[in-house]
Amino acid sequence: MSGAGSIPSMEGSHQAMEKNTVIVVLGASGDLAKKKTFPALFTLFRQGHLPADVHIVGYARTKMDPEEFHKREISYIKTPKEGDDSVDDFNTKLEEFKKISTYIAGSYDEDPGFLALEEELKRIEDKYEDKKEGNNRFFYMALPPSVFITVAQGLKKNNYTPAPGINRVVVEKPFGKDLDSSREMMKDLKAEWTEDETFRIDHYLGKEMIKNLLVLRFGNMFLDSSFNKNYVSNVQITFKEAIGTEGRGGYFDGFGIIRDVCQNHLLQALSVLTMERPVSFSAEDIRDEKVKVLRCVPPIEQKDTLLGQYTAANGKPGYLEDDTVPKGSNCPTFAETVLFINNPRWEGVPFIMKAGKALNEAKVEIRVQYKDVTSGIFKDIARNELVIRIQPSEAIYMKMNAKTPGLVTRAMPTELDLTYKRRFADTIIPEAYEALILDAIKGDHSNFVRDDELDAAWKIFTPILHWIEGKGPGPAPKPQPYPYGSRGPKNVDTFIESYGFKRSDQGYSWPLTNMGHL
Numbered sequence: 001m002s003g004a005g006s007i008p009s010m011e012g013s014h015q016a017m018e019k020n021t022v023i024v025v026l027g028a029s030g031d032l033a034k035k036k037t038f039p040a041l042f043t044l045f046r047q048g049h050l051p052a053d054v055h056i057v058g059y060a061r062t063k064m065d066p067e068e069f070h071k072r073e074i075s076y077i078k079t080p081k082e083g084d085d086s087v088d089d090f091n092t093k094l095e096e097f098k099k100i101s102t103y104i105a106g107s108y109d110e111d112p113g114f115l116a117l118e119e120e121l122k123r124i125e126d127k128y129e130d131k132k133e134g135n136n137r138f139f140y141m142a143l144p145p146s147v148f149i150t151v152a153q154g155l156k157k158n159n160y161t162p163a164p165g166i167n168r169v170v171v172e173k174p175f176g177k178d179l180d181s182s183r184e185m186m187k188d189l190k191a192e193w194t195e196d197e198t199f200r201i202d203h204y205l206g207k208e209m210i211k212n213l214l215v216l217r218f219g220n221m222f223l224d225s226s227f228n229k230n231y232v233s234n235v236q237i238t239f240k241e242a243i244g245t246e247g248r249g250g251y252f253d254g255f256g257i258i259r260d261v262c263q264n265h266l267l268q269a270l271s272v273l274t275m276e277r278p279v280s281f282s283a284e285d286i287r288d289e290k291v292k293v294l295r296c297v298p299p300i301e302q303k304d305t306l307l308g309q310y311t312a313a314n315g316k317p318g319y320l321e322d323d324t325v326p327k328g329s330n331c332p333t334f335a336e337t338v339l340f341i342n343n344p345r346w347e348g349v350p351f352i353m354k355a356g357k358a359l360n361e362a363k364v365e366i367r368v369q370y371k372d373v374t375s376g377i378f379k380d381i382a383r384n385e386l387v388i389r390i391q392p393s394e395a396i397y398m399k400m401n402a403k404t405p406g407l408v409t410r411a412m413p414t415e416l417d418l419t420y421k422r423r424f425a426d427t428i429i430p431e432a433y434e435a436l437i438l439d440a441i442k443g444d445h446s447n448f449v450r451d452d453e454l455d456a457a458w459k460i461f462t463p464i465l466h467w468i469e470g471k472g473p474g475p476a477p478k479p480q481p482y483p484y485g486s487r488g489p490k491n492v493d494t495f496i497e498s499y500g501f502k503r504s505d506q507g508y509s510w511p512l513t514n515m516g517h518l
């Protein structure tokens with residue numbers, strides 16, 4: 001990348017896997033692999049982003065013949081519409097994708113499976129012509145946490161390729177359940193794989209608008225200079241889903257919404273939003289700044305937490321009616337928690353995280369609400385808000401006041417609007433997993449979670465998680481009920497208002513809200 005607007009140190013100073021590469025997907029028959037990993041790999045393959053002569057090997061316990069594996073591998077890949085120009089190319093590439101994909105069945109805790117995998121890897125690598133460069137192995141662990149470490153050990157023992165080949169392992173949350181269990185897990189992982197070889201995915205870091213935050217903040221003088229306690233009243237980071245835990249209740253109950261979404265996805269958004277300007281855009285410089293800001297966040301206090309659990313409504317079942325959920329579970333499916341950053345830039349500004357399942361809409365956004373304009377010439381003028389819509393339909397808009405057009409001199413709230421589908425109509429925004437897998441293949445760690453970052457994140461959340469689970473101090477809280485499809489527990493608004501958020505009462509609604517087609 002060069003020329004206007006280029007970001008020099010984001011250019012690849014890393015060791016990329018360019019050829020002789022096998023991508024091994026462990027947990028190949030599971031949901032994550034089918035829904036996210038394989039579709040992302042296919043798109044990258046189709047667009048020519050994967051290394052030359054790449055091979056893909058699926059690995060899981062289920063015995064399957066190649067046909068069955070291919071059926072599962074492509075089951076979630078979206079086919080272009082009939083008549084679309086790209087159908088022929090898609091079909092050709094899909095056949096090629098199946099040809100480069102094989103499957104090995106084996107257990108996660110015994111050597112024979114890994115040895116069978118090794119045989120398959122050798123069979124593929126024997127055909128690579130360039131013998132000087134070594135062979136690269138990219139292990140993607142789409143696995144439940146219970147087998148995580150045994151697989152990492154099995155791979156290291158049986159399938160580690162010698163230098164100059166490169167080994168990489170991609171792992172995904174949950175990374176433990178609290179500070180201690182996370183440290184334990186990371187210690188075991190580190191005994192086998194170096195930090196440089198490890199890529200901890202938080203897929204929110206692959207989302208376009210989260211990646212955009214760095215440029216948005218540090219590439220715009222007017223934003224950068226107003227991002228501090230002198231101008232910002234409060235910040236909301238909101239994650240809303242319109243469906244419940246349907247089908248995942250059993251898994252979810254062991255974690256709850258705070259571990260599922262806040263401690264990782266929303267905290268990552270917060271750290272990129274609030275960190276100081278990094279010395280460069282290199283992975284370590286960025287991650288150093290993220291860790292620094294996270295270390296300024298004290299553990300969340302009980303009084304700054306509002307919990308909820310959805311109940312049956314609108315023909316939909318309540319959380320407790322899910323057969324996989326233990327009777328009488330107190331697991332929160334909704335949480336509002338407030339974080340503070342004790343550094344000179346942000347001291348006293350509440351960062352309100354809101355996350356919930358079975359709400360009235362599906363939306364993820366960051367809302368930076370500025371302070372009131374000094375009173376005097378204006379009475380009751382709306383606050384500025386910078387809204388970064390992460391999904392659906394990426395957008396950035398700034399709510400600002402302007403004179404009502406015409407022969408009146410009255411201020412009205414309006415907006416500066418950068419809606420991606422309108423401004424970048426022909427650009428396809430990559431899926432988070434596509435962006436992240438490609439980064440890991442290139443060896444770029446910028447959008448992956450470093451070990452000390454994970455540690456800092458758990459320190460912030462562990463005390464309230466323990467309290468919710470009845471480990472004190474004080475009795476465990478009971479989440480407040482809210483009807484499926486509602487905006488959350490009944491005091492959801494008074495809660496955020498108590499931290500300074502002001503709802504504009506001038507009937508403003510962002511135009512996009514009413515534009516279903518976007």
Ligand code: BG6
Nearest residue numbers: 173203241260261265364391432
């Ligand atoms: C996952 C959570 O990490 O993120 C899910 O476990 C959640 O509960 C999902 O639904 C949200 O991801 P996305 O990309 O759909 O916003």
